[in-house]
Amino acid sequence: MRKAQDEQVLKAAAAEIKARRGRIAISQEELAHRADVHRSFIARLEVAQTQPSLAVLIRIAEALETDAADMVRSIVERSRNES
Numbered sequence: 001m002r003k004a005q006d007e008q009v010l011k012a013a014a015a016e017i018k019a020r021r022g023r024i025a026i027s028q029e030e031l032a033h034r035a036d037v038h039r040s041f042i043a044r045l046e047v048a049q050t051q052p053s054l055a056v057l058i059r060i061a062e063a064l065e066t067d068a069a070d071m072v073r074s075i076v077e078r079s080r081n082e083s
Contacts, residue, residue, distance in 0.1 A: 007048070012078035014048040016071060020064045034063030
């Protein structure tokens, strides 16, 4: 069972990934291709049903044309603002 804080982080990560994907106007399919993951994994990420490993998070950040550390900072900030 996940803690409430974990759920907030998952939701924040989902929102951040979806927002960044929207900013560069790519589909889930394109993001999946760029990050070398399955499209359904991206879909599950964007609805907070799963979480990526650190290695996959870094690939997703690169696929989103952003710095992984910056993306993590944004996720942390979102999770704090939603609490």
